[in-house]
Amino acid sequence: MALTDLFEKKTVFSLEVFPPHTQVGIENLSKTLVDLKQIKPDFISVTLGAGGMAKSEDTIKVADFIQNDLQIPAVAHVPGLYQSKAKVTRLLDDLVAHDVKNVLVLRGDAIEGEIPVGEFNHANDLATFIKEYGAFDIAGACYPQVHLESASTVDDIRYLKKKVDAGVTHLITQLFFDNTHFYNFKERLELADIQVPVEAGIMPCTNKKQIERIAQVSGIEIPKKFASILSRYENKPEAMRDAGIAFAVDQIVDLVSSGVDGIHLYTMNNAENAKRIWAATHSLFEDAATEKLIAH
Numbered sequence: 001m002a003l004t005d006l007f008e009k010k011t012v013f014s015l016e017v018f019p020p021h022t023q024v025g026i027e028n029l030s031k032t033l034v035d036l037k038q039i040k041p042d043f044i045s046v047t048l049g050a051g052g053m054a055k056s057e058d059t060i061k062v063a064d065f066i067q068n069d070l071q072i073p074a075v076a077h078v079p080g081l082y083q084s085k086a087k088v089t090r091l092l093d094d095l096v097a098h099d100v101k102n103v104l105v106l107r108g109d110a111i112e113g114e115i116p117v118g119e120f121n122h123a124n125d126l127a128t129f130i131k132e133y134g135a136f137d138i139a140g141a142c143y144p145q146v147h148l149e150s151a152s153t154v155d156d157i158r159y160l161k162k163k164v165d166a167g168v169t170h171l172i173t174q175l176f177f178d179n180t181h182f183y184n185f186k187e188r189l190e191l192a193d194i195q196v197p198v199e200a201g202i203m204p205c206t207n208k209k210q211i212e213r214i215a216q217v218s219g220i221e222i223p224k225k226f227a228s229i230l231s232r233y234e235n236k237p238e239a240m241r242d243a244g245i246a247f248a249v250d251q252i253v254d255l256v257s258s259g260v261d262g263i264h265l266y267t268m269n270n271a272e273n274a275k276r277i278w279a280a281t282h283s284l285f286e287d288a289a290t291e292k293l294i295a296h
């Protein structure tokens with residue numbers, strides 16, 4: 001079944017991991033992934049750094065393990081800014097050879113001192129190219145708080161529509177800590193007649209410095225409620241972890257009960273946190289699946 005079709009049957013629960021670049025790191029990630037299989041994610045996506053087609057082997061290795069050893073659908077991230085059509089074609093050929101049939105198309109972030117190839121200046125160019133290649137279910141990224149480089153909210157949605165029209169059949173949001181941003185974003189999608197399923201990207205935050213860095217580079221707001229948690233527990237790792245997980249659970253409860261299409265958990269390769277979140281929320285996903293079954 002194509003991943004996109006899953007959304008008709010259930011509220012999707014998916015995970016994201018990143019590939020370490022050492023053999024030991026990959027082996028550790030394999031153990032983490034085996035652990036994560038217990039929580040039955042609908043798919044697991046694997047990142048690939050924008051400048052890193054040289055590292056695409058690691059992404060393929062991890063995606064292959066997920067798809068073929070664990071029998072969980074794998075989604076390979078493909079950033080296009082620094083890639084030629086020939087390189088992307090080779091990557092797609094490799095993915096097909098490993099039976100990985102899902103990709104997340106991305107532009108990727110600009111890297112200082114590196115000149116973009118110019119063949120995939122935006123994610124929509126890559127979506128068009130991969131759609132023509134065939135064989136793939138194509139997901140794309142979106143930004144409830146508006147992409148940092150968008151000149152306006154209108155432009156942000158205009159180009160998102162272009163990406164969807166080019167062949168993206170499912171969207172995953174950047175992480176956010178205030179669900180109001182997500183609900184406002186969904187309203188903008190509705191006005192623009194963007195009808196593909198949208199998964200909410202949620203990251204359990206267990207480290208103040210890490211989250212402040214992410215928030216700064218990606219323009220994510222840290223709401224007051226969350227800032228208080230960060231400053232109170234920044235030097236108390238166990239309490240910070242409990243609070244970060246509870247905050248993520250709270251977001252998920254609100255989103256699932258409001259009918260979100262799916263939750264995409266940025267795991268940061270931490271199985272324990274993901275398992276705790278699943279333990280606290282799995283009955284909500286089961287309830288949503290039952291409701292969809294009755295509605296059909």
Ligand code: FAD
Nearest residue numbers: 047048049050077106107108122123141147149150159174
């Ligand atoms: P685009 O869709 O191309 O949009 C980028 C900007 O350009 C936006 O402001 C948009 O409005 C504008 N724009 C879009 N199309 C056009 C057009 N045709 N003409 C003019 N302007 C346009 N990065 C990685 O390097 N590797 C990863 O694995 C990775 N995974 C990610 C996963 C998710 C779920 C998310 C949300 C982001 C991820 N990123 C990753 C980061 C992403 O690469 C950056 O956010 C990047 O800055 C934008 O990528 P995009 O695909 O959204 O770009």
